[in-house]
Amino acid sequence: MENLKDRFWSLAACDQASGDLLRESKRIPTKVAELEAKAEAARDVADASKARVDQADAHRRAKEVELQDTEAQREKFQGQAPMVKTNQEYTALLHEVEVATQKISAIEEEILVAMDESDRRLAEYKIVEKEQGEIEAGLRREIDEYGKRLVEVERDLKVQEERRITEVGLLPDAAKLHYTRIHKRHGTATAWVVNGNCGRCHNQIPPEWINQVIRGEMKACGSCQRILVIPEE
Numbered sequence: 001m002e003n004l005k006d007r008f009w010s011l012a013a014c015d016q017a018s019g020d021l022l023r024e025s026k027r028i029p030t031k032v033a034e035l036e037a038k039a040e041a042a043r044d045v046a047d048a049s050k051a052r053v054d055q056a057d058a059h060r061r062a063k064e065v066e067l068q069d070t071e072a073q074r075e076k077f078q079g080q081a082p083m084v085k086t087n088q089e090y091t092a093l094l095h096e097v098e099v100a101t102q103k104i105s106a107i108e109e110e111i112l113v114a115m116d117e118s119d120r121r122l123a124e125y126k127i128v129e130k131e132q133g134e135i136e137a138g139l140r141r142e143i144d145e146y147g148k149r150l151v152e153v154e155r156d157l158k159v160q161e162e163r164r165i166t167e168v169g170l171l172p173d174a175a176k177l178h179y180t181r182i183h184k185r186h187g188t189a190t191a192w193v194v195n196g197n198c199g200r201c202h203n204q205i206p207p208e209w210i211n212q213v214i215r216g217e218m219k220a221c222g223s224c225q226r227i228l229v230i231p232e233e
């Protein structure tokens with residue numbers, strides 16, 4: 001009888017270990033998904049900062065093109081000077097040249113502002129890229145750790161399952177039959193007695209049953225039918 005009690009204790013410990021491992025194995029993918037989302041968010045912050053750099057550069061280049069066009073326009077007006085015939089035409093042409101010159105000066109100012117903006121955004125991006133890159137790298141390391149842990153958990157689950165099968169194989173026929181039937185039904189066939197209750201379904205266990213279990217007899221919970229085990233002497 002003493003052997004049977006030890007066997008049940010061993011099976012209950014095995015069920016508990018497997019349960020803990022199974023819960024952990026289910027938590028890991030959720031945790032990894034959370035970390036992936038955070039890593040993605042860090043990348044998005046850096047990408048948004050890079051987009052602001054590109055936007056500023058594009059604005060500066062557009063202004064440079066506008067400057068070239070306006071300069072070409074002014075040259076065209078200046079080239080027309082020898083061909084004008086009247087004073088009125090000449091005055092009109094001079095006005096066009098003056099307008100173009102003023103526009104060129106305004107665009108040159110805008111280019112200086114745009115260059116400052118480009119530099120400022122690039123400097124900002126370098127800081128953001130470094131910060132977010134470090135955050136992302138940290139998250140990736142954490143994700144790797146979870147990946148390694150999951151491999152361990154799955155390996156330990158196999159070990160526990162092998163241990164369980166071995167222990168079940170050593171049970172006397174009647175106990176083996178009951179254990180196998182309940183395990184098939186619930187996924188677990190043992191229950192610790194906790195504060196006089198079944199640790200699985202919380203059904204109250206009569207005190208005399210607890211004494212019988214302590215003596216090494218097999219008793220099953222009246223409600224869930226799992227084999228009752230006392231956690232410690």
Ligand SMILES: [Zn+2]
Pocket residue numbers: 191198199200201202203221222223224225226
């Ligand atoms: Zn129960």
